[in-house]
Amino acid sequence: MxxxxxxxxxxxxxxxxxxxxxxxxxxxxxxxxxxxxDLPQSIFNLTRLQTLxxxxxxxxxxLPLSIDRGLPNLQTLYLGNNIFSGNIPDSISNLSxxxxxxxxxxSFSGNIPITLGNLQQLQVLRLGSNQFTNNLSIPEQNFLTxxxxxxxxxxxxxSVNPITGVLPKSLGSTNMSASLESFxxxxxxxxxxxxxxxxxxxxxxxxALGDNELTGEIPETLGRLKNLQRLSIYRNKLQGSIPPSxxxxxxxxxxxLESSGLSGELPMCLGNLTSLREIYLGNNTFNSxxxxxxxxxxxxxxxxxxxxxxxxxxxxxxxSLSSVTELDLHGNQLSGEIPNTIGQLQNLANLSLSDNKLNxxxxxxxxxxxxxxxxxxxxxxxxxxxxxxxxxxxxxxxxNVSFNELSGEIPEGGHFANFTPDNFAGNAGLCGSxxxxxxxxxxxxxxKSSRKNRLIKYIIPPIASMIVLTAIIIxxxxxxxxxxxxxxxxxxxxxxxxxxxxxxxxxxxxNLDIGNLIGKGSIGSVYKGTFSNxxxxxxxxFDLDVQGAFKSFDTECQIMRSxxxxxxxxxxxxxxxxxxxxxxxxxxxxxxxxxxxxSPNCSSKIAERLGILIDVASAIExxxxxxxxxIVHCDLKPSxxxxxxxxxxxxxxxxxxxLFMEDQRMAQTKTLGTxxxxxxxxxxxxxxxxxxxxxSFGILLMETFTRxxxxxxxxxxxxxxxxxxxxxxxxALMQIVDTELLNMDxxxxxxxxxxxxxxxxxxxxxxxxxxxxxxxPKMEDVLVxxxxxxxxxxxxxxxxSKNPPRRPPGAPIFA
Numbered sequence: 166m167x168x169x170x171x172x173x174x175x176x177x178x179x180x181x182x183x184x185x186x187x188x189x190x191x192x193x194x195x196x197x198x199x200x201x202x203d204l205p206q207s208i209f210n211l212t213r214l215q216t217l218x219x220x221x222x223x224x225x226x227x228l229p230l231s232i233d234r235g236l237p238n239l240q241t242l243y244l245g246n247n248i249f250s251g252n253i254p255d256s257i258s259n260l261s262x263x264x265x266x267x268x269x270x271x272s273f274s275g276n277i278p279i280t281l282g283n284l285q286q287l288q289v290l291r292l293g294s295n296q297f298t299n300n301l302s303i304p305e306q307n308f309l310t311x312x313x314x315x316x317x318x319x320x321x322x323x324s325v326n327p328i329t330g331v332l333p334k335s336l337g338s339t340n341m342s343a344s345l346e347s348f349x350x351x352x353x354x355x356x357x358x359x360x361x362x363x364x365x366x367x368x369x370x371x372x373a374l375g376d377n378e379l380t381g382e383i384p385e386t387l388g389r390l391k392n393l394q395r396l397s398i399y400r401n402k403l404q405g406s407i408p409p410s411x412x413x414x415x416x417x418x419x420x421x422l423e424s425s426g427l428s429g430e431l432p433m434c435l436g437n438l439t440s441l442r443e444i445y446l447g448n449n450t451f452n453s454x455x456x457x458x459x460x461x462x463x464x465x466x467x468x469x470x471x472x473x474x475x476x477x478x479x480x481x482x483x484x485s486l487s488s489v490t491e492l493d494l495h496g497n498q499l500s501g502e503i504p505n506t507i508g509q510l511q512n513l514a515n516l517s518l519s520d521n522k523l524n525x526x527x528x529x530x531x532x533x534x535x536x537x538x539x540x541x542x543x544x545x546x547x548x549x550x551x552x553x554x555x556x557x558x559x560x561x562x563x564x565n566v567s568f569n570e571l572s573g574e575i576p577e578g579g580h581f582a583n584f585t586p587d588n589f590a591g592n593a594g595l596c597g598s599x600x601x602x603x604x605x606x607x608x609x610x611x612x613k614s615s616r617k618n619r620l621i622k623y624i625i626p627p628i629a630s631m632i633v634l635t636a637i638i639i640x641x642x643x644x645x646x647x648x649x650x651x652x653x654x655x656x657x658x659x660x661x662x663x664x665x666x667x668x669x670x671x672x673x674x675x676n677l678d679i680g681n682l683i684g685k686g687s688i689g690s691v692y693k694g695t696f697s698n699x700x701x702x703x704x705x706x707f708d709l710d711v712q713g714a715f716k717s718f719d720t721e722c723q724i725m726r727s728x729x730x731x732x733x734x735x736x737x738x739x740x741x742x743x744x745x746x747x748x749x750x751x752x753x754x755x756x757x758x759x760x761x762x763x764s765p766n767c768s769s770k771i772a773e774r775l776g777i778l779i780d781v782a783s784a785i786e787x788x789x790x791x792x793x794x795x796i797v798h799c800d801l802k803p804s805x806x807x808x809x810x811x812x813x814x815x816x817x818x819x820x821x822x823x824l825f826m827e828d829q830r831m832a833q834t835k836t837l838g839t840x841x842x843x844x845x846x847x848x849x850x851x852x853x854x855x856x857x858x859x860x861s862f863g864i865l866l867m868e869t870f871t872r873x874x875x876x877x878x879x880x881x882x883x884x885x886x887x888x889x890x891x892x893x894x895x896x897a898l899m900q901i902v903d904t905e906l907l908n909m910d911x912x913x914x915x916x917x918x919x920x921x922x923x924x925x926x927x928x929x930x931x932x933x934x935x936x937x938x939x940x941x942p943k944m945e946d947v948l949v950x951x952x953x954x955x956x957x958x959x960x961x962x963x964x965x966s967k968n969p970p971r972r973p974p975g976a977p978i979f980a
Contacts (some may be wrong), residue, residue, distance in 0.1 A: 166187055166188055166189060166190060166873070167190060167191045167192065167515060168190075168191065168192040168194075168904065168907075169184070169187065169192065169194065170189060170192060170193075170582065170904045171194060171195055171198070171741050172195070172196045172197055172198075172218065172900070172904075173195040173196070173197040173198075173879060174197075174198055174293070175198065175199060176195070176198040176199060176200055177198070177199045177200070177201075177252070178200065178202075178633040178787055179200065179201060179202035179203075180195065180200055180202070180204055180205055180206040180208070180344065180396070181205070182207055182580065182619070184205065184207070184208060184957060185205055185207020185210060187208075188211065188212070188213070188324060189213060190211050190213065190214055190905075191203060191213050191214060191215045191238075192214075192215065192216045192217065192218075192904075193208070193211070193214060193216065193217050194216070194218040194900070195218065195219050195222065195245065196218045196219060196220040196221055196222070196235065196351065196900060196906070197220065197221045197222075197879075198221075198222055198703070199222065199223065199602075200219075200222040200223065201222070201223040201224065201225070202223075202224065202225060202226075203224070203225055203226035203731040203923040204224050204225075204226050204249075209229050209232060209235040209236060209694065210229075210236075210975070211236065212235065212237060212238065213238055214235070214236055214238065214239060215238055215239060215240045215241070215262075215354065216239075216240060216241045216243075216899075217236070217239065217241070217242050217243065217244075218241070218900055219243060219244050219246070219247065220243045220244065220245040220246050220247070220267065220900075221247075222246075222247050223247060223248060224248065224249065225242075225248045225250065226249060226250075226251075227249070227251035227252075228249070228251065228252075228253065228254055228257070228785070229248060229254070230254045230256060231254075231255055231256050232254055232256050232260070233256040233258075233259035233260050234256075236260065238262060239260050239262065239263055239845065240262045240263060240264050240265070240286075240788065241263075241264060241265040241813045241899070242260075242263065242265065242266055242267065242268075243265070243267045243897070243900065244267060244268045244271065245267045245268065245269040245270050245271070245291060246270040246271075247270070247271055247328070248271060248272055249271040249272065249273060250271070250274065251273065251274070251275075252273065252274065252275035252276075253268065253273055253275070253277060253278055254278075254871050255278045255280050257281075258278055258280035258281055258282075258283040259283070260284065261283075261284070261285070261286065262286055263284050263286060263287060263288040264286050264289065264317075265287075265896055265897075266281075266284075266287065266289070266290050266291070267289065267291040267896075267897070268292060268293040268295065269289065269292065269293045269294055269295075269322060270272060270293070270294040270295075271294070271295055272295065272296060273292075273295040273296065273297065274295070274296040274297065274298070275297065276297065276298060276299050276306055276308075276447055276931040277292060277297050277299050277308045277309075277323075279305065279306065279307065279308045279311040279549060279698060280311065281308055281311060281312060281315075281797065282308075282310075282311030282312055282313070282314040282315060283314075284315055284382065285314070285315065285316065285317070286317060287315045287317065287318055288317050288318060288319050288320070288896065289318075289319065289896035289897075290312070290318065290320065290321050290322070291320070291322045291896075291968065292322060292323050292326070293322040293323060293324040293325050293326065293349065293458040293911065293935060294324070294325040295325075295326055296326065296327065296330065297323070297326040297327070297328060298326075298329075298608075299327065299328050299329075299330070300328075300329045300330040301328065301330030301331060301332065301333060301355065302329070302330035302331055302332065303447040305749065305970055306330075307330070307333055309333050309335070309336060309513065310333050312341075312528050313336070313338040313340050313341050314340065315337050315340070315344075315951075316323070316343065316344060317341045317344055317554065318340075318341070318344055318345060319344055319345060319346045319347070319895075319896075320345075320346060320347045321345065321347065321348050321349065322347070322350075323349070323353065324349050324350055324351045324352050324353065325351075325352045325353070325372065326353055327353065327354055328350075328353040328354060328355060329353075329354045329355065329356065330355065330357075331355065331356060331357030331358070332355060332359065332363075332492075333360070334351075334360045334361075334362045335360025335362075335490055336348070336360060336362060336363055336366070336524075337360065337361075337363050337364065337365035337366060338362075338365075339365075339913055341366060342366050342367050342368070342467060342653065342807040343366045343367050343368070343763045344368065345368060345369060346368050346369060346370045346371065347369070347370060347372075348366070348369065348371070348372055348373070348390075348564065348739060349371065349373040350373060350374055350377070351374060351375040351376050351377065351397060351399075352375070352376040352519070353375070353376075353377055354377065354378060355377040355378065355379065355576045356377070356378040356379065356380065357379065357380065357381075358379065358380060358381035358382075359379060359381065359383060359384055359387075359398070360384070361384045361385075361386045362386075363384070363386065363387065364384065364385075364386025364387055364390065365386075365387070365389075365391040366390060367389075367390070367391070367392070368392055369392060369393055370392055370393060370394050370395070371393075371394065371395040372387075372390070372395070372396050372397070373395070373396075373397045374398045374401070375398055375399040375400055375401070375421060376399065376400040376401075376702060377400075377401055378401065378402060379401040379402065379403060380400065380401075380402050380403065380404075380728050381403065381404065382403065382404060382405035382408075382482055383403060383405065383407065383408055383427075384408070385408045385410045385416075386410075387408070387410065387411070388408060388409075388410025388411055388412070388413045388414060389410075389413070390414065391413070391414070391415065391416065392416055393414050393416060393417055394416050394417060394440075395417075395418055395419045396414070396418070396419070396420055396421070397419070397420075397421035397422075398421070398422055398425055399421045399422060399424055399425060399445065400423065400424045400425065401424075401425045401426070401857060402425075402426055403425045403426045403427060404427070404428070404430070405424055405429070406427060406428060406429030406430065406451075407422070407427065407429075407431060407432055407435075408432075409432045409434065411432065411435070411774055412434035412435060412437060412438065415438065415440065416440050417438050417440055417441055417665070418440055418441065418442050418443065419441075419442060419443040419445075420441065420443065420444050420445065420446075421443070422445065422446050422447040422449070423446065423447045423448055423449070423469070424448040424449070425449060426449065426450075427446075427449040427450070427451065428451060428452065429451065429453070430451065430452040430453035431446070431451060431456050431459075432452060432456070433456045433457075433458055433799065434458065435456060435458065435459060436456055436457070436458020436459045436460075436461050436462055437458065438462070438652070439462060439464065440464075440521070440539065441462055441464075441465055442464060442466045442467070442488075443465075443466060443467040444459075444465065444467065444468050444469065444470075445467065445469045445472070446469065446470050447470060447471040447472055447473070448472040449469065449472075449473055450473060451470075451473040451475060452473070452474040452475075452476075453475065453476070454475065454476055454477035455470065455475050456824055457480065457482070457949065458833045459486050460480055460482040460483055460485055460486065460517065461482065462485075462486070463485050463486060463487050463488060464488045464937055464939075465486055465488060465791050466488055466489060466490050466492070466512075467488055467489070467490065467491045468486065468489060468491070468492050468494075469491065469493040469494065470494055470497065471493045471494065471495045471497070472495070472496035472497075473496070474497060474498055475496055475497040475498065475499060476497070476498040476499065477498070477499065477500070477501075478499065478500055478501030478502070479494075479499060479501065479502075479503060479507070479523075480504065480506055481504045481506045482506075482580065483504055483506060483507055483508065483510070484504075484506035484507065484509040484541070486510060487509070487510065487511070487512070488514065488937065489512060489513055489537070490512050490513060490514045491513075491514065491515040492510075492513060492515070492516050492517070493516075493517045493934055494513065494517065494518055494521070494828035495517040495518060495519040495520050495521070495541065496519070496520045496521075497520075497521055498521065498522060499518070499521040499522065499523060500521070500522040500523065500524070500527075501523065501525070501545075502524060502525030502526065503518065503523055503525065503527070503528050503542075504528070505528045505529070505530045506530070507528060507531070507534075507698060507790060508528060508529075508530020508531060508532070508533035509530075509533070509560055510533060510534060510596075510834050511533070511534070511536060511875075512536055512849075513534050513536055514536050514537060514538045514539065514560075515538060515539040516534075516537065516539065516540050516541070516542075517539070517540075517541045518542045518545070518754070519541045519543040519544050519545070519565065520541060520543075520544045520545075521544075521545055522545065522546060522708070523542070523545040523546065523547060524545070524546040524547060524548065525547065525548070525549075525600060525717050525980040526547065526548060526549035526550075527542070527549065527550075527551060527566070528552075529552050529554060529573075531552065531554075531555055531558075532554035532555055532557055532558065533561070534558065535558070535559075536849075536890075537558050537560060538560045538561060538562050538563070539561075539562065539563045540561065540563065540564050540565070541563070541564075541565040542565070542566055542569070543565040543566060543567040543568055543569070544567070544568045544569075545568075545569050546570060546873075547566070547569040547571060548569070548570040548571060548572070549571065549572065549573070550572060550573030551566060551571060551573065551574075551575060551576060551595075551932075552576075553574075553576045553578075555576060555579070555581075556576045556577075556578035556579035556580075556581060557579060558579065558580065559579065559580075560857075562580065562738065564580070564581070564584055564588055564950065565587075565588050565842065566588065566589060566592065567587060567589060567590045567591045567592070568590065568591035568592070568677070569591070570592065570594070571589075571592040571594060571595055571597060571598070572594025573594065573595065574595075574596055574597050574606045575596070575598065575599065575601050575603065576587055576597075576599035577597055577598055578849070581815055586600070586601050586602040586603075586685055589601055589603065590602075591720070595779050596928075599702040603849045607794035616803065632649040651677070665738045665739070665740050665749060666740065667742060667745050669696070669697075669739055669740075670694065670704055670706075670740055670747055670749075673694030673696045673702075673704070674692040674693070674694045674704055677690075677692055677706065678692075681693045683703060683756070684756075684757065684804070685925065686804070686818070688707060688708055688714045688717050689705060689706050689707040689708045689714065690705075690706050690708070690914075691703055691704065691705050691706075691750060692704045692706065694749070697824070701752045702737060702749050702750065702751065702752050703749070703750050703751065703752045703753070704747050704748070704750075705747060705748045705749075705750060706745075706746075706747045707746045707747065709744070709745075709746065714746070715746070718741070718746045718748075719849045721748060721818075722739065722748075722977070728787075728788075728796075729814075730783070730784055730787045730791070731783075731813070732780045732783045732784035732787075732813070732814060732815055732816060733784050733787070733815060733816055733817070734750050734751055734753075734807055734815045734816065734817030734818075735749055735750060735751045735815075736749070736750050737749045737750060737751070747847060749861060750817065751809070753807035753808055753815065754808050754810050755806060755807075755809065755810065755812060756809065756810065757803060757804050757805070757806060757807050757809070758777065758804070758806040758807075758808060758869075758952060759802075759803035759804040759806075760804075761808055761868060762803060762824055762868070762872060763872065767872075767905070769905040769906060770906075771870075771906050771919055771922060771923065771958060772955070772958055772959070773812065774810075774869050775908075775926070775951065775954065775955055775958065776955070777808070777814045777869070778814075778865065778866060778869060778951060779948070779951050779952060779955060780813055780814035780815075781801075781806055781814050781816060781862065781865065782862065782944060782947055782951055783948060783949040783978050784815070784816040785798065785801065785816075785858050785862060785944050786944040786945050786947075786948045788858075789858070789943070789944050789945070790944070795855055797853050797854065797855055797857060797858055798816065798858050798861075799838050799847075799857065799858070800818060800838040800839055800842070801816070801838075801842065801852060801858055801861035801862060801865060802838075802839050802841075802842045802861065802865070802956070803818055803865065803868065803869075804840075805818040806865075822976045829832065838857075838861070840876060841864065841874065841875030841876040841886070842860075842861045842864050842865075842875065843857070843860075843861070844856065844857040844860035844861070844938070845860075845936050846938060847860075848853075855943075856904070856938035857938075858943050858944065859933050859941045859942065859943070859944055859947065860933060860934055860935075860938075860941060862933055862947065863887075863929075863930045863931070863932070863933025863934035863941075864886065864930075864934060866888075866927070866929065866930035866933065867887070867890050867927070867930045867934075868886070869888070870902050870903060870906065870923060870926060870927070871886075871901050871902055871903055872887075872905075873886065873901075875906040887931070887934045889901065890927060890930065890931065891931055894924075894927055894931060895924050895927075895928075898920075898923065898924055898927060899920060899923075902923055902927075906923070907919070908921070918957075918958070919958075922954055922957060922958045925950075925954050925957075926951075926954060929942075929947065929950055929951070929954075931945065941976040
């Protein structure tokens, strides 16, 4: 036995000593279980072992002093998130083949060995969340300088350790600048200034120095880090302002400088960084107006500027922040009225404007903020009533308007039934229920006024709505009438043959016998049928008792009548009457991708799975680009991908697809796809574009090469498939891909080639699943990249990483 992989099960108890007797073992994976106790020392004597993966257990004990003698061939060591203790032995530096050392999240103590610089092959070093006590100001403990000899090092994490001293200038050495992508050293006790030499790290993507004791100014040289995506220097003792050179960080995704002692004005050019998604500048002493350019970053998700001295008013252009989910401006000197355009921020979940000098009324447009969960506008000078329309905010869990000058009745519907008197205190003019500790509102008995209000509220709106709806229907009928009349006559029929009768279908399927049932979906069942000419076909019978079945049948007929592509399921004919609707399609003997992927027959070859995905990408690219108008499938998932006798993939099930009109690029629908495969904008707002298929295809890539469903029980809370893959990329990628794809016995160059190709595939999958539709690649680009990966996969040398898929600007790399 060469491989023993028991990752992600529910194993309990101690690790048996007998595993140490498997002398031929090269891969041992016990990660993500519930194992406890000391690790048997016999495991450290598996001399052929190349990978030892034990992360996410409750294992304890010390590392042997002579670990290099027992594990001379070790390449990857994963011990993260256990309770191992003691020192890291100096002998670990003799493991000349070691590429990954992960002891993150344990109880190791003492000093990090400065001999780690001997590990010439080291690529990933995770030492965070332990009790290491190095003083970087003492040469004998300055392990960071020794790491500059590791020419392949891409990732360093030393965060959450009581490491003291100053950062060495050697961090910016030539070796480091050529390879290092992530340096994460937050929550230590590092002091002194940030060395200018860090600006030499040309490939740096993530720099984290937050929650330390750094002093001095932020060096201008950080503006040279053109590839930087995440920068966090929060909670330090800095001074000065944000350097203007930051405006050169064109790929910056997240900027976190909270509680760092910064002051002055924000550079106006920050708004030119269109890649920015998160800005955290709270609890400093910035004292200017908020740069107008910041309101133009339409993809910003978090804008947190609380507890500063920003002045001026909120502009109408605030509506440009169309993607913002959190807007925190409390504790500033903002004045003027809250603009009504704020109601256009449909993704806004948290809004805090408290402790400012705002005046005027609470905008009625707040009722349009359907995603709003938290609203605090307390301690201002707001007047007028609380809009009753806010009762319709179904997600609103926190609401605070205390200490303003509000008047009128406090609403009681919706979530207002859960709010307390503290939420409304300090407003002498408010009235309402006694439970709010306010006066009871005086009733105004005016019959004429009441009749007028009822007329305005209940009679006029329905009449106006009917008039508008009638006009829209007339326009749509005219538009679609012209469109349908323009379809060429040779494409107007769905079928190649005459329609088949209901009785022919019954005969072919033995009266829809369960023995011929191939599969069952949400709106019908698929049967195998043998027709009079001995042709085997599949019959998709729609369950007309299910809501939407009629529409689904009509949609498939409309879309499939003109499509011609080798990777689309071919519709042969149809049967339709008042009580029965069915489509007769090609029969696929190898079933669908879902059943094949999770069956014992699933191929262990990367090339075969990649070929299937190329087939799928070809079909979707045709739908998006190869037809007169774009078609969005809307429900791309393994069960809708069928495999013929040659394992060629065919995309089917167009029941909820969208056929766009000429020049149309986006639509809205109430019909949703499948949970786990739906793009965020599709699931939350029903917005459909070709980008939703790209997102689903990204999930499909991840699932095919990890053999994990996006709805797997392991994905709970904040852990999603996308986060799982992203956080494992690239250093721990081999821990999550399907182990059937990793043949440890093959020659090293071939294994390395497979590994870098899998990395290219997963990088592409991460690109496809961006939260923002505009950041996802087009399907034509996805197809080109997959074909390129496929070509490189069949080459004899490991070249897949020569030109890897590029991440969209601003898309983060997590690790």
